[in-house]
Amino acid sequence: xxxxxxxxxxxxPDRAPxxxxxxxxxxxxxxxxxxxxxxxxxxxxxxxAVMHTLWLAQEKFGFLPxxxxxxxxxxxxxxxxxxxxxxxxxSQYYRERRGKYVLDVCTCFTCQVCxxxxxxxxxxxxxxxRKGETTDDGLFTIQEVECLGACGSGPMLQITNRHFVHxxxxxxxxxxxxxLREDRLPGFVSVTLPQDQAELGGNRRTDADGVEQxxxxxxxxxxx
Amino acid sequence: MEASNGSAASRAGDWRKYERVLLPPIRDLHRLDVYEQHGxxxxxxxxxxxxxxxxASVTDAVKASGLRGRGGAGFVTGxxxxxxxxxxxxxxxxxxxxxxxxxxGTFKDRQLMEYNPHLILEGMLIASFAMSITTAYLYVRGEFxxxxxxxxxQLEKLYEKGYVGDNILGSDFSCDIVxxxxxxxxxxxxxxxxxxxxxxxxxxxRAKPPFPAQHGCWGMPTTINNVETLAxxxxxxxxxxxxxxxxxxxxxxxxVLYGISGHINRPGVYEYPTGMLIKDLIYEVAGGMRGGKKxxxxxxxxxxxxxLRADMIDGVTMDSDSLRKxxxxxxxxxxLVLDEDTDMVSFLRRITHFYHHETCGQCTPCREGTGxxxxxxxxxxxxxxxxxxxxxxxxxxxxxxxxxxxALADAAAWPVRNTINRFRDxxxxxxxxxxxxxxxxxxxx
Numbered sequence: 001x002x003x004x005x006x007x008x009x010x011x012x013p014d015r016a017p018x019x020x021x022x023x024x025x026x027x028x029x030x031x032x033x034x035x036x037x038x039x040x041x042x043x044x045x046x047x048x049a050v051m052h053t054l055w056l057a058q059e060k061f062g063f064l065p066x067x068x069x070x071x072x073x074x075x076x077x078x079x080x081x082x083x084x085x086x087x088x089x090x091s092q093y094y095r096e097r098r099g100k101y102v103l104d105v106c107t108c109f110t111c112q113v114c115x116x117x118x119x120x121x122x123x124x125x126x127x128x129x130r131k132g133e134t135t136d137d138g139l140f141t142i143q144e145v146e147c148l149g150a151c152g153s154g155p156m157l158q159i160t161n162r163h164f165v166h167x168x169x170x171x172x173x174x175x176x177x178x179x180l181r182e183d184r185l186p187g188f189v190s191v192t193l194p195q196d197q198a199e200l201g202g203n204r205r206t207d208a209d210g211v212e213q214x215x216x217x218x219x220x221x222x223x224x
Numbered sequence: 225m226e227a228s229n230g231s232a233a234s235r236a237g238d239w240r241k242y243e244r245v246l247l248p249p250i251r252d253l254h255r256l257d258v259y260e261q262h263g264x265x266x267x268x269x270x271x272x273x274x275x276x277x278x279x280a281s282v283t284d285a286v287k288a289s290g291l292r293g294r295g296g297a298g299f300v301t302g303x304x305x306x307x308x309x310x311x312x313x314x315x316x317x318x319x320x321x322x323x324x325x326x327x328x329g330t331f332k333d334r335q336l337m338e339y340n341p342h343l344i345l346e347g348m349l350i351a352s353f354a355m356s357i358t359t360a361y362l363y364v365r366g367e368f369x370x371x372x373x374x375x376x377x378q379l380e381k382l383y384e385k386g387y388v389g390d391n392i393l394g395s396d397f398s399c400d401i402v403x404x405x406x407x408x409x410x411x412x413x414x415x416x417x418x419x420x421x422x423x424x425x426x427x428x429x430r431a432k433p434p435f436p437a438q439h440g441c442w443g444m445p446t447t448i449n450n451v452e453t454l455a456x457x458x459x460x461x462x463x464x465x466x467x468x469x470x471x472x473x474x475x476x477x478x479x480v481l482y483g484i485s486g487h488i489n490r491p492g493v494y495e496y497p498t499g500m501l502i503k504d505l506i507y508e509v510a511g512g513m514r515g516g517k518k519x520x521x522x523x524x525x526x527x528x529x530x531x532l533r534a535d536m537i538d539g540v541t542m543d544s545d546s547l548r549k550x551x552x553x554x555x556x557x558x559x560l561v562l563d564e565d566t567d568m569v570s571f572l573r574r575i576t577h578f579y580h581h582e583t584c585g586q587c588t589p590c591r592e593g594t595g596x597x598x599x600x601x602x603x604x605x606x607x608x609x610x611x612x613x614x615x616x617x618x619x620x621x622x623x624x625x626x627x628x629x630x631a632l633a634d635a636a637a638w639p640v641r642n643t644i645n646r647f648r649d650x651x652x653x654x655x656x657x658x659x660x661x662x663x664x665x666x667x668x669x
Contacts, residue, residue, distance in 0.1 A: 042402045044316065044442050047424035051407055055366075082425070089426040089584075090407030092366045109328035109527055110485045110560050112574045146410065146578055147328035147527075148367050151485040151558065152492045162369045188370045190338065194492040194510075199249040204339060206252055214492035216514055217485070223570040224605070 019067045020097075026071050032056060036075055046076045050086050054093055063094040091145070092161055099134040099141035101180050104158040107144050110151035114217035117224060119155045119168045120144055126177060139181070152214050153191045166191055166212050186210060233539040235473040235499025235546075244495045245459055246452070246479050247339050254374065256381045259342040265387055267458035268346050271353055272395040277461075282354035286457060288465035290477045295322055295413070295450030296526065296555050298476070298544050307437035308445050311356040318441045319352050319360040320422065320448040324406060324413040326365055327526035328578060330558030332481035333451040335493045337364070337371040340455070341378055345401060347454035349388065350461060352399045355447055359400050363418055366407040376403055410582035414630045415448040417584065428586045429630035452481060473499030473543030480557050482542065487514045487563035499541045506561060517563035521647070525555020527575055528635030530642035551642070568647040569654050572640065573598070573605045579636035590633035593624040597640055609655045614644055 019026075028036065035056060039049035053072050054064065061068050064087050073080040087093045094102075103123060107116035120142070124130055127140050134141040150156045153166035163186050165176060176186070187209025194214055196204055203211040236242075252258045259265070271277045287302025311317065321344065325333040336344060348360045364372050379401060382388045390398045409427050411417045416430035419441045440446020456478055460468050469477050476498045482505060485491045489511030496509070502522065506512065513519055519534040524542065530552045532540075540550040547554050562571070580594040600617050603609045621637035628634075644651055 043422075043424070045423065048422060050424035051421070052405065055405060055407070078424075085426050086424060090366070090409050092408035107574070108578055109574060113486060113560075113562060113566060113571065145408075146581055147326060147330075149325050149331045149334050149365070151329050151331045151560070152483060154485065158367060161366065164370070188374075191492075193247065193335065193339070193494075194490050195244065195247075195494060196249060199244075200251060204249070204251045204253065214490065216489050217487070217491060219514075223567060224573065 020065045021061065021067055025061075026067055028060075028071075028075060032060065033075075040076070047078050047082065049076060050078065050083060051090075054083070054087060058093060063097045065095075097134075098160075100139050100160075102141045102143060102160045104143045104145040104148070104161075105131075106146070106148045106150070106154060106156055106158075108147040110147075110217075111154040111156065112223055113220055114154050115168075115220040116155040117222045118218075118220060119157070119170075119173065121222060122170050122173055126173065140177075150191075153212065154217060159185065163187060164189065167215055167217075169218065233541065234501045234504060235541050235543060236497040236501075236504075237472075239496050239500060239504070242496055244479070245463075246336065246343065246455055246481060247493075247495050253340050254338065254342070254378070256342065256378060256385070259340075263462070264342055265346055267461040268349050268387065269393055271350055271461055272393050272397055277353075279354050279356055282350060282461065285460055285465045286354070289456075289460045289468035290465075290475070291453065291456050291460065291468065292476055292478075292544070293450055294452035294456075294480065294556065296327060296528070298554055301449060301453055301456075304437075304447060304449070305351070305355055307435065308355045308447060309438065316359065316442070316444045317355065317357045318444060318446040319348060319355065319357045320415070320418060320441065320446060321348050321360065321362045321451055321454050322413060322415065322418055322448055323362060323364040323368070323451045324418060325368075325451070325556075326410040326413050327528065327556050327558065328575075329485060329523060329526045329560045330483055330556040331485070332483045332493050332556070332558065334368060334371060335481065336451055336455055337368065337375060341371075341375045343455045343458060344451050345375075345379065345382065345388075347457040348401060349392070349399055350457045351447070351449065351454055353397055354457075357447075358398055359402065361422055361441075362401060362403045363412070363422060364403060364405060365412070366405050369405070372403060372405055379403065409584075410578075411584045411630070411632060414632065417630065418448060419446060426584075428584055429632075431629050472497030473541060473545070475545055476543035476554065480542070482509075483556075483558040484510045484561065485559070486561040487517065487566070488512070488561045489514055498543045499546070502537045502540050502542060502559075505542065505559065510561075513561070513563055515563075517565065519561065520564045520566055521562045521568065523560040523562075524552050524557070526558045527578060528631075528638060529553040529555040530638050531646060533646050536646075568643055568650050569601070569605045572643045573601045575639050575643075576601045576636070579632070583632060583636070587628035587633065589624045589627045590636065593620055593633065594636050596620055597636065601640070604651060604654050607654060607656070611652060611655045613655065614648070614651055617644060 039052040069083045073083045105120045131142050131144045155168045156166045189210040190205045190208035191212050192203040283305045291301045292298045352360050388401050406412050412421045412427045414429050417427040421427040436446040480498050482494045522532045532552050544554045576598040580598040583590050583594045585591045600613050621641045624633040624637045
């Protein structure tokens with residue numbers, strides 16, 4: 001988000017870059033085009049649909065190099081710099097290629113005092129990379145992120161902008177990494193409200209892939 | 225309101241017998257059929273088809289209920305709704321439901337989206353009726369992808385059954401609901417930057433005035449309310465403004481989702497009325513401090529609100545008046561509890577890092593200030609700081625507060641100022657001992 005604060009001299013976005021994707025790949029399928037058309041109908045201007053379309057493009061291509069942004073700009077009929085500006089502002093859009101599974105470890109505030117950094121450092125040790133790096137096999141990227149809104153069940157992480165994994169311990173990380181290496185995602189895990197535990201005798205969602213409780217959060221050994 | 229459970233200072237009444245209304249104990253309430261079985265969309269039906277309600281009377285009921293925004297600022301919701309100008313033919317109006325929930329320490333809106341999403345959607349429809357709005361946007365932060373997928377599925381069912389769309393429930397009121405997925409920016413929780421984000425721009429906050437009610441999304445009249453605030457609207461319609469106004473603290477009534485986290489035995493989201501004694505919440509509701517440790521500090525409503533020392537919470541209740549007197553704010557009611565082993569300097573360092581990362585970079589005092597604050601606090605935390613750095617930090621806070629377009633600079637300065645003032649000895653202990661100046665500085669001393 002605040003990229004240009006840390007790197008005040010930002011290179012001018014490349015308008016004719018060495019492309020990663022070929023012209024044949026740079027195309028939305030008819031289904032995707034129909035989806036983008038629906039996005040456009042949701043807003044009074046085409047520009048309103050840019051965030052939805054960037055999400056769709058990121059899911060399709062994995063990340064957003066300039067030629068993909070140009071494709072989005074052409075599709076929505078809006079200027080390329082606007083798409084570029086939006087993409088660089090939001091931290092969930094990827095400028096560079098990431099691993100297949102991006103592990104966003106929360107270390108903000110509550111997670112800090114409840115062992116978020118212990119989890120981050122344990123992951124770094126297990127995968128042999130530092131935060132912000134990708135493993136050589138292209139499977140994992142580790143990122144340190146700000147509050148993900150699951151403070152009561154921290155330390156926690158999110159897998160590639162999708163599933164939350166709550167109440168992390170080193171053992172749970174080991175299991176998670178083994179599962180991900182075999183392409184088993186944890187799915188949607190519902191954390192039971194303490195009052196539901198008392199009044200309903202457990203979780204109220206019968207369609208969740210997994211159920212957990214709010215438990216006493218661990219003691220942080222490292223806080224930075 | 226007199227307390228009835230023995231603890232004289234609580235304003236929440238007999239909270240042990242409290243029956244939940246935002247998250248009532250019903251299995252699978254997130255499904256439309258279950259929600260309908262338990263009286264769901266009855267408020268909407270009554271508002272649209274009974275003939276007893278007009279847009280003005282819904283707004284008046286919300287005003288009379290005393291409902292205050294649950295997103296942090298605590299503004300009176302009915303008042304905000306009445307700021308909308310009268311509808312003009314051909315001029316669009318918008319409602320934005322703020323589900324960006326990115327304040328550190330806050331995790332209540334996500335639970336509402338998970339367990340009772342239809343209450344939010346019904347609230348959005350009632351609010352849209354009250355302000356004659358035909359398009360309502362639900363802005364959810366991009367990290368909540370799972371919950372967005374679930375809500376989109378429910379929204380499709382609503383369209384099929386005629387609860388959303390044209391001529392809702394056979395009335396002449398039409399309204400569309402659009403779910404907008406954010407992409408990871410704390411600043412989008414600020415109402416004007418949320419609108420910029422909806423328009424597909426970099427989310428730079430706008431200067432106010434003009435206020436959103438005059439010049440909002442795409443320049444049209446717009447109202448922005450938090451998820452939990454709008455979820456109260458169906459309850460007010462169904463049970464009446466008096467019922468709502470009579471619950472909890474007098475000037476800040478209603479049910480609240482308290483998110484309790486940190487060094488506590490039973491963290492989680494709890495629903496109780498406002499005006500709960502902080503001590504009750506910690507020691508009765510959430511099972512006391514982890515490992516029987518002593519309480520050291522408490523952040524009552526998300527990272528931006530001033531931190532309270534353990535000796536400052538005696539008799540303090542969770543409502544805006546009481547917390548303001550105690551020197552803090554209600555914020556989002558996301559409470560972080562810290563025990564005696566917490567290093568307040570490292571703790572503040574992480575907060576300053578958060579604000580440095582999340583400043584949008586539009587205003588110089590905030591863009592530069594958050595960076596300098598982080599550098600200084602980091603230096604102190606690493607044992608390289610001087611005593612003079614503390615005063616520089618406080619001066620930096622003066623230079624940031626109230627000098628920017630939005631409140632992020634204030635939100636970044638308050639924790640710094642208050643943590644230093646309230647835990648000054650800890651900061652001083654981490655600084656290098658004072659060295660008497662020589663040379664040009666000796667003159668000044």
